Amino acid sequence: MLRAMPYGNDGIFTPEDFVSKLNYDLANDLGNLLNRTVAMINKYEDGVIPALNSGATEFDADLVQTANDVIKAYNENMQAMRTADALAEVWKLISRANKYIDETTPWTLAKDEAQADKLASVMAHLAAALRVAAILLQPALTRAPKQIFHQLGLAESNLQIADLKFEDLPAGGKVVAKGEPIFPRVDVEAEVAYIRDEMTGGAAKPAEETEASYIEVPTKDLIEFDDFDKVEMRVAEILEVTEVEKSNKLLRFKLNDGTKEGRTILSGIKKWYPEYAGLVGKKVAFVANLKPRKMMGEMSEGMLLSAEKDGNVILTILPDEIEAGSELG
Incomplete structure (x- = not known):
């Protein structure tokens, strides 16, 4: 909801947009990034986060630069009370990390023993990106950052935003053996109906008691x-x-x-x-x-x-x- 409230303007809340953000921004973008990272660290690194050494792949520098830019912009926006803009910055890093997976193709690196160091670097960079995202998301999400740290095997005592740096990833952390989705996808129709019912104080009729309603859909001339x-x-x-x-x-x-x-x-x-x-x-x-x-x-x-x-x-x-x-x- 904080992302729907831009600074200096009215926020627009709809159940549909809320559920969309839950399924796409949280479940697809952040949740899927965590699930894939934990699974790959287990598969390729025996569950242990490698040491972070940048420069092993041609894509490392851009990910690190994105993270540093995001941290700087996030702090500036939060100081100016632009919460929505600050959160949008975090999603830049999350999107960049997802793209980093597609660019580095860890599954391909894993097929060549000569690429072991490069593969380890990719895993470390993904863990570092998730660590930064989790720390920055603490003001908006009260439980998810701790769950991310738990799945990455990082101590909650390190959830400190002061002097946050991408390269300060602790090496040797043991990720959980099997990660659980922290943002399960929800059924859109059912969730929207539930939210609407809550918004009306339960005044809405149960689905089985509600008569079907239809809208007039304007149609254009049929085409071949x-x-x-x-x-x-x-x-x-x-x-x-x-x-x-x-x-x-x-x-x-x-x-x-x-x-x-x-x-x-x-x-x-x-x-x-x-x-x-x-x-x-x-x-x-x-x-x-x-x-x-x-x-x-x-x-x-x-x-x-x-x-x-x-x-x-x-x-x-x-x-x-x-x-x-x-x-x-």
Whole structure:
């Protein structure tokens, strides 16, 4: 909920957005990162966190720099009471750590004994990223940071934010033999119904007593399959999100669309995503063969797909496992 309350503006809370953040930000992004890291340290390092030695892979420096930048920005935002912005910074590190796994492919390194040192370095960097994220999340999450430390075999006495440094990861910690999800995914429909019932003080009727209700869905003229087949929809990873100067609606998305050049798409969803920094690292769907058009003096090379109902707009976020550039159909 803190992430939905930008500094100086009203927060917008909906049960749907709450459950989405639980399933995607917490379960998929943070929870999955912890589960994968613990499982790989058990599999490749006999459950022991290796010593942190940066520079073993070409991706180490960027992860370390991201962590240091996040720590600095987090402290500045918290000092300015910009809690939502501070938390968005933490998710930059979490997204970067998930990407680091895809870049370093530990499962490939494990097949070559000559890459043992490099594999150990990858495991240490992932543990270090989780340690930093857990420490920074303490003001917002009261139990999860301690659970993360427990699964990593780190002492709770080290949950200190003062003088936090990425490289201060204690070596030799023994991770738990089998990690348990700290953020289990929830059933969207059931959870949303429960929250709505709580918001109305239990006034809502039980599902079995509620008459089915339907909405009028406006439809356009039917088209032939050949017309639909002309639309090319693909998957992209969000690399950067920035505001478009002099626009109170547009955000500029730098995307990895699977090509060497990438592409830029402008989208008028700023109103619904005041914490747009948290979108970095997400996989989204977009129309790839839409003719580029100029918006506010800049070219937009496609269109991001989103869902809209009752004035609320939500981007179509796809699972992390789908590769950028994949075609949808």
